[in-house]
Amino acid sequence: MTNILQAIATIINNPRPDLLSYYKSQSNNRINALGDALEYFVKDAFANTIDEPELSNKEKKYKELFSWSGNQNTFPDFMIRNGDAIEVKKIQSSGGDINLNSSYPKSKLFSNDPQISSKCRNCETWIEKDIVYAIGVTSAGKTKQTLKRLWLIYGDCYAASKEYYERIRVQIATGIKAIHDVEFTTTAELGKVKKVDPLGITHLRIRGMWHINNPAKVFDNINTGYDRQTTFPIIAIMKENKYSSFPPDSKTMIESISRPGFNINTQQIKCPDNPVDFIPAKIITYNI
Structure with a gap:
């Protein structure tokens, strides 16, 4: 089984800021949109297949690790078998809001959510999943479209509990x-x-038509270690107890990374259900 710590390590070892050019070359030009390339990049990060040249081998790994691989019109984009759900979002402004379309922000994903498909609901036996929002900030240029920043944020650090949205x-x-x-x-x-x-x-x-504030605004009270001189920073945010729940080998692997620009620490973030409360969270950053 894979997890977000594996994904972070994979990205650190295989940085691909020029996403569209990279995935075009890998897919015989079948990927022509930066949003599609971003989704494949995130999926490959979790599957550890970024540098896998054979598409058939990628698909085999996806099938092994993911119970749901989604499509363009359904939420979420993919789910790890017996693990987390991942939703990928692309924006072209470092401070722009995130467009969630008809789905309100999710702190968790539930199998009885009417907005998910029946195939997603029945792809494995599950009731509730933690969800990661993978938000890529991309360049808006026509000649060169690159990934400028990647946020990996757990929903329960970002969104309120579902009853707040259901009430509306x-x-x-x-x-x-x-x-x-x-x-x-x-x-x-x-x-x-x-x-x-x-x-x-x-x-x-x-x-x-739901929107949520850019994470740069939401988490402006914490130190993300963002360096404007870097070309591709990664910022991951999760509750401390979520981090503690990962297998020991995953934590040992991520904590053993020793590279300039890599940092992992614990900070206090605002509780999405009550802004006067703060909760301990692990902040993992890497400035490439």
Whole structure:
């Protein structure tokens, strides 16, 4: 089984800031978008296949390690078998917000979440998974598109518990139901209103468009060790008890890394459910 510590070590040993060019050369030009290249890079980091030239060998490793490999229209992007879920996001601004589309921020991923597919729900026996947001900040240039920064953040360090978001969703649905002479239907999104007009031929689809602040803003109270002179910094954030739960060999491996620009320490981060409370978190950074 793999984990985020293995992924960090793999990236350190195989840095690929020029993602699009690298994955184009590996895939016979089948990967033409930087967002796709970023997703493959993160997946390869967890599978330790960044430098694997044979696509068939990559796919074999994916099948072995991942119970769900996702697609462009479903959440999450992939799940480690008996391990964490990973959602990959690309932005082109170091301070820009993260577009989550119709899915509100997740502190955890639950198998009864109506927004995940039935295949994801049934790909293995699971009820709850920790989730990692892999957020890549990319260049906006047309001639050279590179990965400028990569955040790896656990959802329970970043997002509030699901009841905070569900409360808003339920109140919106309740308010719409109170409108006379319309037919409200519950969906995986916010809902759907049928028979809006007298003939009953017009329908309204209600879909949320969620955003969350850039992690550079959310975690501005901690020292990430970010050096503006570096070309590709990695910043990972997880609760201290999550770090402690990893196998001893994984912790020994990451703690034995001795390279300029690499650092691992414990700092206090704001509790997403109560900003006046602080929780101990492991901050792992590497400035390439």
